[in-house]
Amino acid sequence: xxxxxxxxxxxxxxxxxxxxxxxxxxxxxxxxxxxxxxxxxxxxxxxxxxxxxxxxxxxxxxxxxxxxxxxxxxxxxxxxxxxxxxxxxxxxxxxxxxxxxxxxxxxxxxxxxxxxxxxxxxxxxxxxxxxxxxxxxxxxxxxxxxxxxxxxxxxxxxxxxxxxxxxxxxxxxxxxxxxxxxxxxxxxxxxxxxxxxxxxxxxxxxxxxxxxxxxxxxxxxxxxxxxxxxxxxxxxxxxxxxxxxxxxxxxxxxxxxxxxxxxxxxxxxxxxxxxxxxxxxxxxxxxxxxxxxxxxxxxxxxxxxxxxxxxxxxxxxxxxxxxxxxxxxxxxxxxxxxxxxxxxxxxxxxxxxxxxxxxxxxxxxxxxxxxxxxxxxxxxxxxxxxxxxxxxxxxxxxxxxxxxxxxxxxxxxxxxxxxxxxxxxxxxxxxxxxxxxxxxxxxxxxxxxxxxxxxxxxxxxxxxxxxxxxxxxxxxxxxxxxxxxxxxxxxxxxxxxxxxxxxxxxxxxxxxxxxxxxxxxxxxxxxxxxxxxxxxxxxxxxxxxxxxxxxxxxxxxxxxxxxxxxxxxxxxxxxxxxxxxxxxxxxxxxxxxxxxxxxxxxxxxxxxxxxxxxxxxxxxxxxxxxxxxxxxxxxxxxxxxxxxxxxxxxxxxxxxxxxxxxxxxxxxxxxxxxxxxxx
Numbered sequence: 166x167x168x169x170x171x172x173x174x175x176x177x178x179x180x181x182x183x184x185x186x187x188x189x190x191x192x193x194x195x196x197x198x199x200x201x202x203x204x205x206x207x208x209x210x211x212x213x214x215x216x217x218x219x220x221x222x223x224x225x226x227x228x229x230x231x232x233x234x235x236x237x238x239x240x241x242x243x244x245x246x247x248x249x250x251x252x253x254x255x256x257x258x259x260x261x262x263x264x265x266x267x268x269x270x271x272x273x274x275x276x277x278x279x280x281x282x283x284x285x286x287x288x289x290x291x292x293x294x295x296x297x298x299x300x301x302x303x304x305x306x307x308x309x310x311x312x313x314x315x316x317x318x319x320x321x322x323x324x325x326x327x328x329x330x331x332x333x334x335x336x337x338x339x340x341x342x343x344x345x346x347x348x349x350x351x352x353x354x355x356x357x358x359x360x361x362x363x364x365x366x367x368x369x370x371x372x373x374x375x376x377x378x379x380x381x382x383x384x385x386x387x388x389x390x391x392x393x394x395x396x397x398x399x400x401x402x403x404x405x406x407x408x409x410x411x412x413x414x415x416x417x418x419x420x421x422x423x424x425x426x427x428x429x430x431x432x433x434x435x436x437x438x439x440x441x442x443x444x445x446x447x448x449x450x451x452x453x454x455x456x457x458x459x460x461x462x463x464x465x466x467x468x469x470x471x472x473x474x475x476x477x478x479x480x481x482x483x484x485x486x487x488x489x490x491x492x493x494x495x496x497x498x499x500x501x502x503x504x505x506x507x508x509x510x511x512x513x514x515x516x517x518x519x520x521x522x523x524x525x526x527x528x529x530x531x532x533x534x535x536x537x538x539x540x541x542x543x544x545x546x547x548x549x550x551x552x553x554x555x556x557x558x559x560x561x562x563x564x565x566x567x568x569x570x571x572x573x574x575x576x577x578x579x580x581x582x583x584x585x586x587x588x589x590x591x592x593x594x595x596x597x598x599x600x601x602x603x604x605x606x607x608x609x610x611x612x613x614x615x616x617x618x619x620x621x622x623x624x625x626x627x628x629x630x631x632x633x634x635x636x637x638x639x640x641x642x643x644x645x646x647x648x649x650x651x652x653x654x655x656x657x658x659x660x661x662x663x664x665x666x667x668x669x670x671x672x673x674x675x676x677x678x679x680x681x682x683x684x685x686x687x688x689x690x691x692x693x694x695x696x697x698x699x700x701x702x703x704x705x706x707x708x709x710x711x712x713x714x715x716x717x718x719x720x721x722x723x724x725x726x727x728x729x730x731x732x733x734x735x736x737x738x739x740x741x742x743x744x745x746x747x748x749x750x751x752x753x754x755x756x757x758x759x760x761x762x763x764x765x766x767x768x769x770x771x772x773x774x775x776x777x778x779x780x781x782x783x784x785x786x787x788x789x790x791x792x793x794x795x796x797x798x799x800x801x802x803x804x805x806x807x808x809x810x811x812x813x814x815x816x817x818x819x820x821x822x823x824x825x826x827x828x829x830x831x832x833x834x835x836x837x838x839x840x841x842x843x844x
Contacts, residue, residue: 206256212254220254224485247496248324259818270504270523270525271505272507286503287395287833316377325488327465339369340400345436347359358726386721446474447462478507480502482503515538529668531808551807557605557714561800579640583685594804616788663691819835
């Protein structure tokens with residue numbers, strides 16, 4: 166056999182390797198090949214050296230047809246010109262897959278219940294491996310921290326390309342940070358994860374494939390943010406730059422010629438008004454403008470790219486320039502097309518799952534759906550696996566409510582304590598979660614680290630209706646008009662209006678809690694609304710009772726502050742302190758000043774995020790965060806319960822999930838790019 170001189174990842178010659186076909190290594194059958202530096206994946210040169218082989222590459226036979234559906238893409242070049250010089254080599258779980266098929270996804274509506282589907286095609290600089298502990302390369306080839314976590318250097322893959330064939334380089338990372346994240350014309354206020362010590366980072370391209378993040382304060386959790394979040398720290402400068410007023414003198418003129426008010430207006434048509442990566446595309450929002458736009462959607466590094474969007478759903482095809490291959494050299498993804506259907510009615514979604522019309526789903530599949538799904542899984546040709554979760558339904562009262570009397574009441578710790586102990590969590594667990602959950606208080610960290618006292622999980626979580634009544638009597642929330650229901654201290658009628666979305670809160674749970682509160686004399690009216698209605702009302706500071714899933718692993722909190730800083734979540738979660746957030750962002754010029762304990766939580770968070778994980782300073786700060794947050798019961802926990810994972814029988818290479826969890830970005834650790842559909 167002919168001898169080859171192959172090159173290692175470092176550019177060193179590797180003499181004596183034989184030009185043999187590479188073994189089809191899988192996780193189930195490694196075929197005697199040593200594991201790579203990271204679980205279940207290899208750098209190309211490392212795989213070839215370990216297997217003493219030369220990997221040859223193949224692509225989906227339908228790729229040319231799919232490329233033709235991508236607006237703005239030219240003719241498809243040869244595969245060798247589409248792959249990076251060193252693609253990421255991944256070992257499939259069970260077997261080398263087959264190309265083709267359409268993955269059927271089910272979401273609630275545009276930007277509602279879509280993150281589960283987004284996670285199927287998602288990529289980032291790094292990801293968590295399926296052990297949910299090890300961070301491994303993904304888009305990035307490697308990374309290196311300095312000793313005090315103030316400088317992160319990331320190496321990209323030479324020759325990596327966007328979905329339109331243009332080079333992906335370090336300049337795209339710098340553009341994302343300087344011209345999107347830090348440009349208030351695009352994102353009005355910098356996100357917490359994009360700051361260190363409250364100050365902007367310096368992001369510099371050292372060369373085409375090396376980008377360096379320099380921080381004003383240590384932030385070891387920056388990498389965890391990229392591993393577990395939808396946030397993608399890069400955007401195509403070659404595309405957006407031509408319309409960005411800070412980069413192109415004729416940006417506004419170009420945008421106006423296409424029917425937009427200016428360059429920023431056009432950028433927002435693609436990128437939205439935040440870092441959320443799943444906003445509607447111009448296909449849904451541009452109308453007649455679409456015909457003149459150079460592309461229908463933003464070029465991507467993800468496994469699939471959007472080619473059609475309506476109010477009823479979206480359709481994607483495989484990215485012809487995707488950067489991963491399997492151990493047999495087949496370019497991923499295996500699945501050719503992704504189809505997403507929007508259905509707002511939970512019963513109709515359940516029916517489609519029962520009929521086997523869905524490929525995979527975890528989001529908005531709550532445990533109360535499980536009996537029906539389990540009963541029909543054999544007939545429907547799917548499996549249901551009940552898995553632990555990280556977050557639980559958490560409640561809050563709007564402490565910056567516009568009504569003075571209600572705001573005063575909601576800010577009273579005795580009131581919040583009364584409402585917490587009035588919840589019969591044991592009944593919730595038995596009725597809603599079939600006894601499979603754990604009644605507990607919200608403590609912020611999930612799972613709870615060993616160094617934090619477990620007493621906080623039961624703090625004010627015991628059911629004690631008499632205590633609740635006594636606390637309400639003490640603060641003057643009594644029945645003043647004799648109608649059997651308690652009134653506000655000023656004599657006005659007290660009615661709690663609770664609008665909830667079944668995307669996060671089961672209707673049966675809301676009904677039981679509303680009954681618990683009514684039983685102690687607090688009239689509560691629970692009403693189901695869509696997630697869009699919930700978020701709109703919350704953003705307008707109109708909600709009284711708020712509920713959503715909350716919980717974060719300790720590693721995620723290292724890089725993400727949103728659950729600990731007013732308003733205590735982003736647009737998609739639970740935000741009971743909009744006025745406090747306004748006060749902080751305006752330096753006291755507007756809004757409502759937060760109480761001292763909330764400021765102390767933020768101070769402790771800053772220490773936690775800037776300390777070496779596991780150090781005395783880090784642990785002490787985490788303990789203080791829990792004591793202050795849980796002790797003040799701003800966020801009230803219910804039951805931490807498992808949730809179903811739905812997988813169609815024809816979907817292969819899907820491993821057993823460790824958790825049904827948004828907090829590790831759903832399917833992202835389980836490598837959906839190597840899932841495939843059997844004939």
